[in-house]
Amino acid sequence: MNKLYIKITADLSNDAFIRSTVAAFCVELNPTVEQIEDIKTAVSEAFTNCVIHGYENSKGNYVYIDLCVDDGKLSIIISDGGKGIENVEKAMEPFFTTKPDEERSGMGFTLMKTFMDEMRVDSTPGKGTTVTMVKIIAKEVA
Ligand SMILES: Nc1ncnc2c1ncn2[C@@H]1O[C@H](COP(=O)(O)OP(=O)(O)O)[C@@H](O)[C@H]1O
Ligand SMILES: [Mg+2]
Structure with a gap:
């Protein structure tokens, strides 16, 4: 088992770093190019x-990323201590967005669900949001 915990400034300029770091972290599982692209997209959306949404672009906040590679699987937990989501079920519907004016597509959660093997969202209004995702990379050796 291998673990990595990251606390990083909540700024969009850190997106590229986070994508690359998660990709580099799971390389030991020998992912395909397609699997790496799926993981990078899901991580970037989260x-x-x-x-x-969580911090509404305000300064002085952090995003927490917990990575674990174990048993051929990559687990990713991405959380913020931001405003949270009132209705998670609604937020997860395709094309649902609370920021249509900013050209948001409302497809973030749908992409995460599609590209990862497991995905769940836990959120408390006023406290923050946690997205947990699992990607199965290597099938178990019998
Ligand atoms: N971390 C978060 N904190 C607060 N609200 C969130 C968070 N992630 C998603 N949401 C809410 O869920 C909605 C859907 O998210 P998503 O599918 O990524 O679409 P988009 O980002 O294009 O709006 C967002 O519009 C927002 O209201
Ligand atoms: Mg989104």
């Missing part, structure tokens, strides 16, 4: 959501 991270940008924390910055844009």
Whole structure:
């Protein structure tokens, strides 16, 4: 088992760093190019959501990223201590966005769900949001 915990400034300029770091961290599982792209997209969607929605782009905040590689699987927990989500079920519907004016597509959660093997969202209004995702990379050796 291998673990990495990151606390990083909630700024969109950190998106590229986070994507690359998560990709580098799971390289030991020998992911395919497609699997790496799926993981990078999901991580990027979750991270940008924390910055844009959770903290509404305000300064002085952090995003927390907990990574674990174990048993052929990559687990990713991305959380913020921002405003939270009132109705998680509604927020997860395709094309639902609370920021249509900013050209948000409302497809972030849908992409995360599509590209990862497991995905769940826990949120408390006023406290923050946590997205937990799992990608199965290597099938178990019998
Ligand atoms: N970390 C978060 N904190 C608060 N609200 C969030 C967070 N992530 C997502 N949301 C809410 O869920 C909605 C849907 O998110 P998403 O599917 O990524 O679409 P988009 O980001 O394009 O709006 C957002 O519009 C927002 O209201
Ligand atoms: Mg989004």
